[in-house]
Amino acid sequence: MKIIIDAMGGDNAPQSTVEGAVLAVRELGVQATLVGREQEIRACLEAAQAGDAANSIQVVHAEQTIDMCDSATSVTKEKKDSSLAAALRMLGAGEGDALVSSGNTGALLVGSTMYVKRIRGVRRAALAPVLPTDKGGALLIDCGANVECTPEYLLQFAYMGSFYAQKQLGAAKPKVGLLNNGAEASKGTPMLRETYELLQEAAQAGRLNFIGNIEGRDVPFGAADVILCDGFVGNVLLKTYEGVGMYFAGEMKKMFMRNLGTKMAALLVKDGLRAFKKKMDYKEVGGAPLLGISKPVIKAHGSSDPRAFKSAVRQAVQYAESGIIASISDNVGHMTLAADGEKN
């Protein structure tokens, strides 16, 4: 298995990406292709004392880098010689089995669609991170790729998310919940009501396990395995989730650091604290797949440290081995609507 890595993407690149790749080679036994400024990458490999692992690592030079402030379309225009663009073209040409990047999400989306292409029949690719929940994790789809959606996009996201949750999260019949402002079928915008009907039809045909509308408050308790929404709402949900989590964690820390007695209290609950922290830890989860692209692309968190980056590589390996893309491709006929709004 060969993983193509955009070595220059992310807050701590190329150090974290290179160290993460070394960990992945050692622990997962993969081959890695690091794309980016060769000198910088080789310096990081040396600093990381890659040793034998270096034999499984190939470096491909690319002069340009895409920053967080670059526009999404830069990847196909003024920065088409960037590490990201070069890495995506390699994936498109079959010079690797999957790709991982910590870089600019917008550019990764645009570049994946342009250089790797969508699965035939899939209207839009979606970014689908796994949210930590009480039941282990739930896939949030879409989470920022598509600010405005049609019912057909959401129907496709439901199928793609279900295949992913089944094969990667271990949910036998993934529960698909439509994120809405109430449980009743009549809730939400006209777009959501139309989506509700399409999902209900798919459920009646036995193709999706649609459990109806869900609300934000149900998410942390693991009410659904696939949380379906447009990319704008998904982005708000994800960031609120992160923000409230960070805020609570910070307040808890302050509470335990107040004095000697409270520090003792922290010791008394340290097992529980550790278990809870692990449950809620994004670094364990890895990254977010770009579902709908014809080859496996994983977006790792921008602030990934080497361990988190390695987790994203592991996720890419599992995704490449899972057969999810074939399942989406085989079922695309069920996910496309004819021009008059009727299903094919």
Next chain:
Amino acid sequence: MKIIIDAMGGDNAPQSTVEGAVLAVRELGVQATLVGREQEIRACLEAAQAGDAANSIQVVHAEQTIDMCDSATSVTKEKKDSSLAAALRMLGAGEGDALVSSGNTGALLVGSTMYVKRIRGVRRAALAPVLPTDKGGALLIDCGANVECTPEYLLQFAYMGSFYAQKQLGAAKPKVGLLNNGAEASKGTPMLRETYELLQEAAQAGRLNFIGNIEGRDVPFGAADVILCDGFVGNVLLKTYEGVGMYFAGEMKKMFMRNLGTKMAALLVKDGLRAFKKKMDYKEVGGAPLLGISKPVIKAHGSSDPRAFKSAVRQAVQYAESGIIASISDNVGHMTLAADGEKN
């Protein structure tokens, strides 16, 4: 000050509403008019041992009640003789200074617009709960009244929210943040980009303290005093906020209840736990104003206990005394766009 109370609205009505009214009469020195089934209300007054407080409480009979499953429009149609409809008509006719209901939010919105009317020039009323944050609280507007919004609605919500945050939350120059999927002005839907421009114009004219786009993760840290969004997104944010908070609180409780040692730990941090719980407690906050209605209407939480309901009554009193409605009315010229999209 006379407060009109929909005695039959909410999960624990009429017991909680009646007991809450008794507390309000005693502690805040208000007059209360309880609207609903007279016999049931009088039985609750007796059970609550209202005593002298009963002298400040008037009971007005209404036979029908609106439940959570009734449609929003029932208040003007098949249930126009409900406690909510009767209470709203009394407020509209000037038979009280403000109204509080724990009942069906949709019906309260429709009924307020129909029976009490909006402030002249205000296009839509908005529901604006106060979210607990690290800085005390932030007004979330809109939070469910308007699933689809125009830039003009949001501009009006920004003004209304600012007046409320200034006079009720004590923010001298309330920071208005537009909830978006990124900080840059180019983020979000076309509707949000247009809203951004209108807010920037208002800020340049010195009328609003617009701080730009904010993200969900900024909210708990108190980045803004007024969080501006459409009612759908606001509803998702509020419920996610509540859900993650509830989940964390539950996990913390489990962690402390595990064994004797962890129970001792809970004792050692009990002051910190109590302070944090108080900070995050919705019951202290009261309810959500319906901004844009020509008289003060407060939506109390559906599950309000007597203490929470009393807090909502206190909020109604303060709202009625604040001059916020006059400020909105005086400034409505700045908040309305001409038909061609230019400001008046």
